[in-house]
Amino acid sequence: MSEAWQSVKAYALKADDGTLMRHAFQILLAAALVFVVIDFREINAAKALAPFDPQAPGAAPILPPALTEGEPEAPPSEITTEAEQLKNAIRFELQPGGILRAQGAIDPGAAERFRTEIEARGEYVKTVLLDSPGGSVGDALAMSKLIRERQLDTKVEKGALCASSCPIVFAGGVERTAEKGAVIGVHQIFNGSTTRLSPEQAMSDAQRTTAEITRHLEEMGIKPALWRRAMETPPDRLFYLSAREMEADALTTPPPPKPVAASRGKTASPQ
Template sequence: MNATTRLQGFGQRLKTYLLSADDGMLMRHFFHGLVVTSLVFIVIDWNELNTANQAHPGFDPMQPQAAPVLPPALTEGEPQNAPSDITADPSTLKQAIRFELKPGGILSAEGSIEPGAAARFAGEIEARGEYVKTVLLNSPGGAVGDALAMSKLIREKKLGTRVAAGALCASSCPIVMAGGVSREAEKGAVIGVHQIFNGSKEKLSPEQAMSDAQRTTADVSRHLEEMGIKSGLWLHAMETPPDRLYYLTPEEMTAFALVTDAATPVAKAKTK
């Protein structure tokens, strides 16, 4: 018996059943059919979610999408986008910072500066320091204490820093950049600053939070001055709420000495 004959026979039996069954029986079977159909679709959806999870490790379909990497710019009117396109994958920027040695003495540092990043960076420099000449930054920022420690080590080792075209250096990342004895932002690099804030899950009293913020602000201000950065940079940061970014223009990067003349590095600046 072929498939067509079997299908025709099934259709005839179904027709006979529907004509002979009472309304109550029909309603019960209709309800049971809905339940079975719902279960089938649940299984299909679950399989699709599992497939997505395997294709993208760490993806949790039950969690809301993460906030964008870049907050909007601080403006008098509506928030604006970054001044240049960022070519880096947002998911990469949100991951813990990764270090990779590239040709030409370049150490790539890409991702968020999580607590403990400074120790990992120090280990990388310890292992590969003789080859590293420049730290290539692409980061949305993160832990200020770790950014400070990374910046100080960069100056101690007399390394340069650079932000490539299409890359991002925001929040605490410019603190890292400031440590370079030479500092370069290629055309199309996006650099932005804002206020420091307590990103930890530890709940602090308003008094303790204020005290910590003031102490950290003093530490950063002192370090930037020692690195040869003009005060205007940090003033813009302190004036900008943590959910906004003040994007620096190329002219401001030069005026604040965040970028240096390649022919005149700042190696003779204070290094303590």
């Protein structure tokens, strides 16, 4: 036998059962961590080979089950937009009254196309109408910042969807309106990068992105409770926001005050 084996054997004979069990557990734990890292790298590698394709067979459903009080529930209202329209990469359509409809999944590069669209329309666009299942967090954040920079309003109509990263875009509006019957949901962000990342880099990126989103929402006047709801909901679930919750979290803004009609045929009496 080798000297190393003789040393291990001698140690084993001297050590008590508790010590041996403790060391065996430490070895098993170390092995488990190695396999977790290997699995994580393989998953990341698989993602790197799969570019963004919202219409790919077997892709996650466009509308995951809701998570409310820990139990999956159906959407609070009917979504009238066809699923195929939501799965397509986001597209922009100019409508009368200074409205720009943004419909579809927020794919990588969406923010740049959005900026080009806004710059081409000059001062005509006043409101961005959202109907999207979300997508690229970085692009959603850039779109939201541009909306606030241009002092635009945001709106989600009845029967439309604004989920995942879409509420980040919605938060950029100066005035933010969700019609009765609009479906708005949030959940945890997750790494959709198509590059190979180490576990440490993936964690670092997630923390940096979370900090950036938190800071942006604060600047937009959104209360921290909204982001807590998102962080408490797994990425394969949605927390559907009620009108009361959106108002309480300041995701929606109060309607502008109606102008007071001047009284007719009456004059103030002198004091």
